[in-house]
Amino acid sequence: MDKYIFDESNGLWYELQGDYYIPCLIFSEEETQPIGLWGQRHKEYLKEHKQFLYTSMLIDGTLNSYLADIDRRAQERLLLLTKQIAEQENVTEQLKADNQIEWVRQIQTFGFSLKSQL
Structure with a gap:
């Protein structure tokens, strides 16, 4: 299984953690x-x-x-x-x-x- 995958339907990257893919949520500079x-x-x-x-x-x-x-x-x-x-x-x-x-x-x-x- 790939460590990272991209879901085109929602535009999010996912990272494999254990048996599950967790969304990679990184806030932009605007978020500060x-x-x-x-x-x-x-x-x-x-x-x-x-x-x-x-x-x-x-x-x-x-x-x-x-x-x-x-x-x-x-x-x-x-x-x-x-x-x-x-x-x-x-x-x-x-x-x-x-x-x-x-x-x-x-x-x-x-x-x-x-x-x-x-």
Whole structure:
């Protein structure tokens, strides 16, 4: 029996270990992208509720880049919401320059209302 075989139907290499062929799964450099809080949360969601999708993406080598993209988009959305709420509450850089304590109080106040929107 050959030590390595290639399956054309799925594009994977297999290595003979004992009596069984085990897939050779090597992650590309793309897989080393850091994943933040939102990407980690989405990963847990996929593991719990979308197991087939999670496993498929893991095998295809697309899971990490997908989670990194989810994390990036969530961060952008959070910054946008923060900016919009700051404008609504009239929390400006001028307020920060004039009265730092009031600026911090207002930032903390709408920080809690922002969490309830997420």
